[in-house]
Amino acid sequence: MHRTFTLASLAIAGLAVSPFVGVGAAVAADGDTMANLQPVALNGVNASGSAMVQVNGTRIDVTMAASGLLPDNPHAAHIHFGDDARHECPTAGEDADGSGTINTTEGGPAYGPVMVSLTTTGDTSPDSGVAVDRFETAPGGELTYERGSITVAPEIAAAITAGEAAVVVHGVDHNGSGMYDGETKSDLDPSLPTEATDPAICGILSAAPAGGADTGLGGTASSNDGGLIALGGGLVLVAAGTGAVAARKARASA
Numbered sequence: 001m002h003r004t005f006t007l008a009s010l011a012i013a014g015l016a017v018s019p020f021v022g023v024g025a026a027v028a029a030d031g032d033t034m035a036n037l038q039p040v041a042l043n044g045v046n047a048s049g050s051a052m053v054q055v056n057g058t059r060i061d062v063t064m065a066a067s068g069l070l071p072d073n074p075h076a077a078h079i080h081f082g083d084d085a086r087h088e089c090p091t092a093g094e095d096a097d098g099s100g101t102i103n104t105t106e107g108g109p110a111y112g113p114v115m116v117s118l119t120t121t122g123d124t125s126p127d128s129g130v131a132v133d134r135f136e137t138a139p140g141g142e143l144t145y146e147r148g149s150i151t152v153a154p155e156i157a158a159a160i161t162a163g164e165a166a167v168v169v170h171g172v173d174h175n176g177s178g179m180y181d182g183e184t185k186s187d188l189d190p191s192l193p194t195e196a197t198d199p200a201i202c203g204i205l206s207a208a209p210a211g212g213a214d215t216g217l218g219g220t221a222s223s224n225d226g227g228l229i230a231l232g233g234g235l236v237l238v239a240a241g242t243g244a245v246a247a248r249k250a251r252a253s254a
């Protein structure tokens with residue numbers, strides 16, 4: 001909140017002197033950010049991926065790719081942030097109840113609450129955090145996601161560009177059954193097993209490498225695959241990218 005207040009004050013002060021100063025203050029919060037998504041401790045996940053979030057004012061454009069997730073099941077995905085959080089991904093030490101796994105709530109001190117729900121359609125607010133019918137399902141374990149023009153609160157846009165927000169993809173398979181099941185209920189929605197909402201992979205968004213905006217990761221669907229692969233720089237992502245092309249073509253022709 002303090003940051004928001006400061007930015008607003010700068011913008012107002014700038015406008016009083018010159019409109020161009022005001023514009024400069026607003027642009028300073030824009031930027032391209034990336035997160036390297038890695039397995040959350042204790043949750044038995046062998047997945048990884050990458051997320052890109054482009055910030056323009058209070059608009060964000062989001063692209064994600066990941067491999068190795070539980071196939072063909074909805075994977076809730078969010079941008080998390082909390083003023084009081086550590087702006088990190090959870091470690092084994094977050095297992096507050098000693099269950100041997102990390103649920104979403106236990107990760108809170110590290111990454112904060114849900115701020116943006118990365119749904120495929122409709123609402124993107126925290127209200128849609130467990131809207132399991134509107135998240136990607138990771139066909140064959142490969143998740144691809146792309147959504148532009150998501151409007152976020154100014155403090156969330158600022159947190160993303162400041163390197164304080166986390167991308168978290170949920171949905172694990174503790175018992176190896178190939179589906180979301182088990183006795184333990186979700187801490188987010190008791191109608192779901194905890195496997196459906198426990199955090200799988202996580203990464204902190206931080207400023208993309210210089211030139212990130214020139215690699216094709218724009219807001220359009222047709223030009224993004226090459227950029228994501230190049231930025232990710234990982235063999236896993238190359239494999240995921242191949243799937244992404246097929247998935248996107250399938251969607252485009254649907």
Ligand SMILES: [Cu+2]
Binds near residue numbers: 076077114169
């Ligand atoms: Cu989340």
